[in-house]
Amino acid sequence: MILGGNLGVLFGAFSFVVGMLLMGNPKKAFKGNLLLVIGMIAAIIGTVMIQLVELNNIPWARLGVLLGLLMIGTLIGKKVSFSFQLTKMPELVSLFNGFGGLAAGLIALVGILQINGNEFSIASLSLLVSSVFLGLFTFSGSLVAFYKLGGRYKWNFKTNQWVNASILILNIGLIFAVLFANSPLIGLMALFLLVVTSLLHGIAFSNGIGGGDMPILISVLNGLTGLLTTVSGIYFGSTVMILSGVFVGATGVILTVQMCAAMNTSLVKVFFGGATVGSQAGANNDYSELIETTAPKVAGDLMLLQKVAIVPGFGLAVAKAQKVCRELKDELAGMGIELKFVIHPVAGRMPGHMNVLLAEAGIEYDDILDLAEGNDYLEEADLCFVIGANDVVNISAENDHESVIYGMPIVQTYKAKRVVVLKRSLSPGYAGIKNPLFENEQTSMLFLDAKSALELIVKNLKLK
Amino acid sequence: MNFSLSLTPLDGVYIVLLCIIVGIAIIKNVPAVLHTPLMSGSNAISGIIIIGGAIQLLGPKFGFNLSTVVSAIGVLVGTINVSGGFFVTHRMLKMFQIKK
Numbered sequence: 023m024i025l026g027g028n029l030g031v032l033f034g035a036f037s038f039v040v041g042m043l044l045m046g047n048p049k050k051a052f053k054g055n056l057l058l059v060i061g062m063i064a065a066i067i068g069t070v071m072i073q074l075v076e077l078n079n080i081p082w083a084r085l086g087v088l089l090g091l092l093m094i095g096t097l098i099g100k101k102v103s104f105s106f107q108l109t110k111m112p113e114l115v116s117l118f119n120g121f122g123g124l125a126a127g128l129i130a131l132v133g134i135l136q137i138n139g140n141e142f143s144i145a146s147l148s149l150l151v152s153s154v155f156l157g158l159f160t161f162s163g164s165l166v167a168f169y170k171l172g173g174r175y176k177w178n179f180k181t182n183q184w185v186n187a188s189i190l191i192l193n194i195g196l197i198f199a200v201l202f203a204n205s206p207l208i209g210l211m212a213l214f215l216l217v218v219t220s221l222l223h224g225i226a227f228s229n230g231i232g233g234g235d236m237p238i239l240i241s242v243l244n245g246l247t248g249l250l251t252t253v254s255g256i257y258f259g260s261t262v263m264i265l266s267g268v269f270v271g272a273t274g275v276i277l278t279v280q281m282c283a284a285m286n287t288s289l290v291k292v293f294f295g296g297a298t299v300g301s302q303a304g305a306n307n308d309y310s311e312l313i314e315t316t317a318p319k320v321a322g323d324l325m326l327l328q329k330v331a332i333v334p335g336f337g338l339a340v341a342k343a344q345k346v347c348r349e350l351k352d353e354l355a356g357m358g359i360e361l362k363f364v365i366h367p368v369a370g371r372m373p374g375h376m377n378v379l380l381a382e383a384g385i386e387y388d389d390i391l392d393l394a395e396g397n398d399y400l401e402e403a404d405l406c407f408v409i410g411a412n413d414v415v416n417i418s419a420e421n422d423h424e425s426v427i428y429g430m431p432i433v434q435t436y437k438a439k440r441v442v443v444l445k446r447s448l449s450p451g452y453a454g455i456k457n458p459l460f461e462n463e464q465t466s467m468l469f470l471d472a473k474s475a476l477e478l479i480v481k482n483l484k485l486k
Numbered sequence: 487m488n489f490s491l492s493l494t495p496l497d498g499v500y501i502v503l504l505c506i507i508v509g510i511a512i513i514k515n516v517p518a519v520l521h522t523p524l525m526s527g528s529n530a531i532s533g534i535i536i537i538g539g540a541i542q543l544l545g546p547k548f549g550f551n552l553s554t555v556v557s558a559i560g561v562l563v564g565t566i567n568v569s570g571g572f573f574v575t576h577r578m579l580k581m582f583q584i585k586k
Contacts, residue, residue: 046520073545098570118530119532125539258538259498372521373521377522
């Protein structure tokens with residue numbers, strides 16, 4: 023039985039590696055995910071088997087409780103995940119990430135309570151205490167991200183780098199207090215305080231971050247869950263746990279680095295710079311010489327072209343315009359016109375957000391280009407639509423040394439012969455600055471909601 | 487027959503290091519198209535932490551007390567994370583499978 027259990031866990035670890043490998047290939051990712059599920063089930067069954075061997079008799083009651091919890095949890099998870107629209111994916115990912123943090127924090131808390139009064143090594147205690155801190159921090163931080171993404175976050179109190187720094191020092195102090203407490207009572211009190219301040223820390227951490235920095239926050243929280251799982255894996259001596267923790271951590275770290283590079287910013291700036299960038303709005307948001315256009319006119323022009331691009335942003339998700347993008351694509355394809363999508367790494371609210379939306383609309387990944395490919399494509403493009411994107415196409419990033427976003431790689435829409443910007447109003451993007459692209463003579467503005475604008479264009483194309 | 491190996495702390499370091507190399511090597515090559523599913527999928531497997539909760543629940547200290555209740559909540563919340571994460575990933579990846 024112990025051999026069976028070990029083989030189960032080994033099979034679980036193996037499935038995780040192969041599953042993650044498949045997750046890197048669009049054609050095989052679906053199978054990869056199923057393999058991850060199988061790996062998870064195998065790892066749980068294997069662990070339970072090993073655990074049962076160590077007890078002399080089979081504890082049916084406890085086994086029943088465990089099985090019940092697993093089943094109820096699975097059903098709740100299924101219900102929650104199907105109750106959200108796909109446009110709300112970033113919210114769901116944050117929510118589940120928070121749940122993972124809470125679970126890890128609680129399990130580590132029990133670990134501490136169980137060794138209380140027994141022989142223990144300072145090493146295992148420090149693993150547990152840091153798990154409690156990281157777990158609860160991730161939990162409250164992810165919940166704040168969840169509410170922010172849903173636009174339901176109302177607190178928005180003022181925090182700055184000093185609040186964050188002092189609460190960090192306080193928490194580190196408390197961790198040491200738990201580790202080196204003279205009496206169990208002091209240790210417990212410090213632990214209790216740590217629980218509270220870890221939760222507060224997570225809130226303060228996520229509080230100041232919003233809008234365009236959201237993809238970075240989500241990646242960082244994801245990475246923290248990975249670190250947490252690795253730490254717990256070391257405590258429980260479970261290789262499969264370490265392995266999955268490292269996968270999650272690597273995902274978080276690699277995506278964080280990519281997101282930061284794509285925004286030409288650093289983690290320190292995002293988390294300790296406060297929300298200074300967004301507050302400069304209004305100052306120089308006056309535009310002159312904007313060229314306006316209408317949907318029928320755009321439709322008329324489109325028919326004479328060969329290559330068209332769409333640069334989507336968060337506004338596409340807000341307007342739920344992904345399906346009508348597909349209609350436009352099909353309509354153009356019928357006329358022999360090529361339409362491709364160019365996606366900036368930080369478009370949307372989480373890494374890959376736009377890709378999911380476009381996939382939902384049934385647009386194939388071959389028609390979706392990343393920044394480098396997209397900029398090459400734009401050189402040949404006759405017309406480029408900018409839909410609900412702003413900062414990622416702001417040419418100030420390339421030619422205005424004074425600009426807050428100077429140096430950020432952008433989608434070079436100006437390379438296309440014409441640019442049509444779909445926008446409801448001239449409100450600035452998250453960075454709160456003017457976009458000189460709108461004033462270019464090759465740019466025309468279509469002041470309409472993205473969805474209705476595209477619907478009008480498609481309608482006009484069909485008429486002709 | 488005894489199949490169990492006892493590992494030294496140094497073996498543990500090897501395991502962690504090898505895991506990190508494998509993890510980074512695999513994740514690095516994931517294209518941007520799949521970043522969201524990758525994130526929710528890896529989010530789901532981070533819920534493997536529930537096996538720690540299972541060990542606690544099946545451990546010798548089981549009884550109806552605070553520890554048990556907290557472990558049970560941990561396992562429940564962790565399972566929601568696992569199943570929710572997998573179902574979300576499943577929903578997303580289903581859309582990537584375009585039938586011609």
